[in-house]
Structure formats: structure tokens, C-alpha cells
Amino acid sequence: MIPELADLLEVAHVVRLPMRVRFRGVTAREAVLLRGPRGWAEWAPFPEYDDADAARWLSSALELGWGEVPAPVRTEVGVNATLPAVGPEQVEAVLARYDGCRTVKIKVAERGQDLDDDVARVTEARRVAGPGARLRVDANGAWSVDDALTALTRLAPLGLEYAEQPCASVEELAQLRRTLARRGLDVPVAADESIRRSDDPLRVAREHAADLVVVKVAPLGGVAAALRIVAACGLPAVVSSALDTSVGLAAGVALAAALPQLDHDCGLGTAALLDADVVRDPLVPLAGRLTTARAAAARAAVDPARLTAYRAGAEREQWWRDRLTRAHALL
Incomplete structure (x- = not known):
């Protein structure tokens, strides 16, 4: 199931989370949290990845928040x-x-x-x-x-x-x-x-x-x-x-x-x-x-207060929303 873009943008929260230590050059991790009918999902392709990569990451998020995942065989x-x-x-x-x-x-x-x-x-x-x-x-x-x-x-x-x-x-x-x-x-x-x-x-x-x-x-x-x-x-x-x-x-x-x-x-x-x-x-x-x-x-247990506290700045939020628009168009 692929939701309408407007529906995704409405439930998208862009966060920027500080790292304890530098990891592969990253000092803060940006991610988009999406609240679907089946729960929260995450969309966070690294900034250097192209739109085709980003679209695959979006497919994963939609599976978790809007679809169904295969049943577990271990707990x-x-x-x-x-x-x-x-x-x-x-x-x-x-x-x-x-x-x-x-x-x-x-x-x-x-x-x-x-x-x-x-x-x-x-x-x-x-x-x-x-x-x-x-x-x-x-x-x-x-x-x-x-x-x-x-x-x-x-x-x-x-x-x-x-x-x-x-x-x-x-x-x-x-x-x-x-x-x-x-x-x-x-x-x-x-x-x-x-x-x-x-x-x-x-x-x-x-x-x-x-x-x-x-x-x-x-x-x-x-x-x-x-x-x-x-x-x-x-x-x-x-x-x-x-x-x-x-x-x-x-x-x-x-x-x-x-x-x-x-x-x-x-x-x-x-x-x-x-x-x-x-x-x-x-x-x-x-x-x-x-x-x-x-x-x-x-x-x-996603905490609304944390989504607010670690919300990315306006420029980065727009960058992610534009990227989400392009990735959605590829699905």
C-alpha cells in the first residue's frame, strides 16, 4: 500500500539526534518518523544517497507503518x-x-x-x-x-x-x-x-x-x-x-x-x-x-516531547520533505 504523498507529509516528523561519538563521519543523525495506521516507522536514508536509494528506504517504512511484516520464528x-x-x-x-x-x-x-x-x-x-x-x-x-x-x-x-x-x-x-x-x-x-x-x-x-x-x-x-x-x-x-x-x-x-x-x-x-x-x-x-x-x-512508545525537542531546523526539515516528495514519486 502506498499512501498519498499529502498523507505522508502530514504525519512526518524530522528529527536531528546527537551522537555520543563520531561514527563514520556522523556527529548527528537525522531521520524522519512517520506515524502510520500500523504504528510508527522510520525513513532515514543517508544524505549522500540518491533518490532511488531513498525510495527503497521509503518502501521499508511503508511496509512497517502501513503494511505487514512476515511473522517471526524466534522471539x-x-x-x-x-x-x-x-x-x-x-x-x-x-x-x-x-x-x-x-x-x-x-x-x-x-x-x-x-x-x-x-x-x-x-x-x-x-x-x-x-x-x-x-x-x-x-x-x-x-x-x-x-x-x-x-x-x-x-x-x-x-x-x-x-x-x-x-x-x-x-x-x-x-x-x-x-x-x-x-x-x-x-x-x-x-x-x-x-x-x-x-x-x-x-x-x-x-x-x-x-x-x-x-x-x-x-x-x-x-x-x-x-x-x-x-x-x-x-x-x-x-x-x-x-x-x-x-x-x-x-x-x-x-x-x-x-x-x-x-x-x-x-x-x-x-x-x-x-x-x-x-x-x-x-x-x-x-x-x-x-x-x-x-x-x-x-x-x-515514540515520545511527542522528544520529537519536538529534537526537531530539525526549518531548512533541514524542508530538505527532507522535498526528498520525501521525490522518493514517493519513484514508488
């Missing part, structure tokens, strides 16, 4: 802690915000930093999280194949669950995966941007470029669309967020809960990176887990 999901590209002296404080998480996703290859910075961060994360924790690194496609081989050779002894999007292209991922195997480096490769920002998300599987896929609800057009992509890929899946508010994270929980098989903790704990949210009780993991009941409660 709770494991969640990883997310560690931005901070200095080692900040690692312990960041990880302390995550209650009972047994897995840590660590940002690496940050612009302006070098491999020594990454090694120091991952080393400190291993010390803080302990020998039994699962560590995964995410380069957001910033490494060349040679850079990835150098980095993963140094990081592998610290024990990596996998490397997420180490290189930008599918060809590079496939080449890296083959070379890692030849060198005896046991570091699985996960594809993220090659799934959610691709016109052909199944190419990763066809070209044997990844061991698993990372899927995000909004960029793929909703829970049902993401489930179809995971099924067609035939690879294990991890559900992750796109720096969402608690409402957007609830959609991620819906996807993770509906996957037929889920063997990895999911990146749905990023509300801990926000210094403010649209609900009084943010959807952060308890004992390393999120439940479908808490996710549903978060969607129902």
Missing part, C-alpha cells in the same frame, strides 16, 4: 556491540554501554587513520571483551585487496569472526577470499555494501565473493524484500542497522526474528551510540539480546 536475537574508530583509550568506555554482548563489531580503515590505529583498537577490544568474545571488523570497502591482505594478516592472530566488506567491489572480494584461503588465513568475508547498495545483490553469491551476507532492512526495501534476498543468496545472514533510532532498530529485530536460520549476533545495538532517541527507553540490548516484545514496545 529474541543476539546483538553485537559496535565500536567506532575511537582510540584505544576510549574502547573500554564505549563497550561498557553494551550489556552482556558477546560479540564486538569494530570499525577499521577510518579516513585519517592507519593500520597501526586499527591494530591498537582491535587489540584493546580483545583485552576488554576477553578471550571468548567474537570480534569482527568492518572496513566499509576502504581497503584494496593488497591493503586487506596486509591488514588481515596482522589482525587475524587476534581472532576474527569475519571481515565485513573489506574491499569495495565484488571482484575484489572474490579475489581476496581466494587469496586468504591460499595463504591459510582463516578470516571469512562478509558482504554488506555489495548487497544493500547493489542493483544485483545476488552477484556476491554467484561469484563466490563472500562467506556470509550482512543485510539491513531499510536499504533493501523492507523485511519481506530482505528475506527474499537472503533466501536467493543461500548464504548465512547477519542483520545490521543503518544507525537507526529505536523505531528503525525495531524493523531490524523484525527481520532477524523472521530469518529461517540465524547463527550470528546481529548489529542492532547502535542505539547506544546515540546521545538522544525518540523514545524514553531506547532499544538497547539487555544481556546481549533484544526481544520482539521490546521492539514492538519501542515502536509504540
Whole structure:
């Protein structure tokens, strides 16, 4: 169901939420909260994304607020802690915000930093999280194949669950995966941007470029669309967020809960990176887990006072409303 544009604009609330720490260059997260007949939904494509990307994100929001999501097959999901590209002296404080998480996703290859910075961060994360924790690194496609081989050779002894999007292209991922195997480096490769920002998300599987896929609800057009992509890929899946508010994270929980098989903790704990949210009780993991009941409660608990307190300025609000108009026209 696609509502009329005027109806969407009437229920749209544009917010700007401060971050606790800088994350991928973001110091404040902007999002549009939409109140549909089936509850609150979130539309928050990153500003640099084009209108076609934004339209897919809008499809996801409409599914949640105006349609129906597939039924869950589990009531709770494991969640990883997310560690931005901070200095080692900040690692312990960041990880302390995550209650009972047994897995840590660590940002690496940050612009302006070098491999020594990454090694120091991952080393400190291993010390803080302990020998039994699962560590995964995410380069957001910033490494060349040679850079990835150098980095993963140094990081592998610290024990990596996998490397997420180490290189930008599918060809590079496939080449890296083959070379890692030849060198005896046991570091699985996960594809993220090659799934959610691709016109052909199944190419990763066809070209044997990844061991698993990372899927995000909004960029793929909703829970049902993401489930179809995971099924067609035939690879294990991890559900992750796109720096969402608690409402957007609830959609991620819906996807993770509906996957037929889920063997990895999911990146749905990023509300801990926000210094403010649209609900009084943010959807952060308890004992390393999120439940479908808490996710549903978060969607129902959007606080009007917070929508007002964190309302974006008039210029940014108009920018988002214009963007919503263009995205709606593409559906």
C-alpha cells in the first residue's frame, strides 16, 4: 500500500539526534518518523544517497507503518556491540554501554587513520571483551585487496569472526577470499555494501565473493524484500542497522526474528551510540539480546516531547520533505 504523498507529509516528523561519538563521519543523525495506521516507522536514508536509494528506504517504512511484516520464528536475537574508530583509550568506555554482548563489531580503515590505529583498537577490544568474545571488523570497502591482505594478516592472530566488506567491489572480494584461503588465513568475508547498495545483490553469491551476507532492512526495501534476498543468496545472514533510532532498530529485530536460520549476533545495538532517541527507553540490548516484545514496545512508545525537542531546523526539515516528495514519486 502506498499512501498519498499529502498523507505522508502530514504525519512526518524530522528529527536531528546527537551522537555520543563520531561514527563514520556522523556527529548527528537525522531521520524522519512517520506515524502510520500500523504504528510508527522510520525513513532515514543517508544524505549522500540518491533518490532511488531513498525510495527503497521509503518502501521499508511503508511496509512497517502501513503494511505487514512476515511473522517471526524466534522471539529474541543476539546483538553485537559496535565500536567506532575511537582510540584505544576510549574502547573500554564505549563497550561498557553494551550489556552482556558477546560479540564486538569494530570499525577499521577510518579516513585519517592507519593500520597501526586499527591494530591498537582491535587489540584493546580483545583485552576488554576477553578471550571468548567474537570480534569482527568492518572496513566499509576502504581497503584494496593488497591493503586487506596486509591488514588481515596482522589482525587475524587476534581472532576474527569475519571481515565485513573489506574491499569495495565484488571482484575484489572474490579475489581476496581466494587469496586468504591460499595463504591459510582463516578470516571469512562478509558482504554488506555489495548487497544493500547493489542493483544485483545476488552477484556476491554467484561469484563466490563472500562467506556470509550482512543485510539491513531499510536499504533493501523492507523485511519481506530482505528475506527474499537472503533466501536467493543461500548464504548465512547477519542483520545490521543503518544507525537507526529505536523505531528503525525495531524493523531490524523484525527481520532477524523472521530469518529461517540465524547463527550470528546481529548489529542492532547502535542505539547506544546515540546521545538522544525518540523514545524514553531506547532499544538497547539487555544481556546481549533484544526481544520482539521490546521492539514492538519501542515502536509504540515514540515520545511527542522528544520529537519536538529534537526537531530539525526549518531548512533541514524542508530538505527532507522535498526528498520525501521525490522518493514517493519513484514508488
